Amino acid sequence: MEPSILENFVERACSAAACENPTAALRSLLEESISDKTAMAEAIARQPDDEVLIFENETCSIWTCRYHSDVVLPPHEHLMTVHIAVYRGNEVEILYHRDADRLRHAKNRVVLEGEVVSLGPDAVHAVTAEGDMPSYAIHIYEGATTQVTRSLFDWTSGGEIEFTMANFHAMLRKPTDVEELQ
Numbered sequence: 001m002e003p004s005i006l007e008n009f010v011e012r013a014c015s016a017a018a019c020e021n022p023t024a025a026l027r028s029l030l031e032e033s034i035s036d037k038t039a040m041a042e043a044i045a046r047q048p049d050d051e052v053l054i055f056e057n058e059t060c061s062i063w064t065c066r067y068h069s070d071v072v073l074p075p076h077e078h079l080m081t082v083h084i085a086v087y088r089g090n091e092v093e094i095l096y097h098r099d100a101d102r103l104r105h106a107k108n109r110v111v112l113e114g115e116v117v118s119l120g121p122d123a124v125h126a127v128t129a130e131g132d133m134p135s136y137a138i139h140i141y142e143g144a145t146t147q148v149t150r151s152l153f154d155w156t157s158g159g160e161i162e163f164t165m166a167n168f169h170a171m172l173r174k175p176t177d178v179e180e181l182q
Ligand SMILES: [Fe+2]
Pocket: 076, 078, 125, 127
């Protein structure tokens, strides 16, 4: 059987992540993948869950991500560079600065269908989608996301909270309850 579009993508992303300049190589791979955006979106639509880790090693983690405009994921850090390519819909990054032990809202960055955006290792963001349809994206991290201890941040106080799936789900919000989206 022929490898699927996602299997092909993973193979190329792995080589890009292992090369001398992974940041540039991963970005150009993602930019190139936009030319196949319909097929990429369809493959992401077929994934069994909204967020699926499709590959991870010490150089990169590749996730398929579907976000919905009626749910906002809580503020969190990654501790590594991430590259985001949106193939359908619009993904919204609610970006924060860390000020001592608090969070300060910096700005919202809408990643439009067909765009590629990178966030540095210090980035803290909350995430949702904008518009009538979910956003369909690939997120590639320059490292192993499941091997680092990272934090969520309280919506109100900005204080660090242990990143567990239970905490993550308890902190999901409706967009109307997120001040940064009003
Ligand atoms: Fe994130």
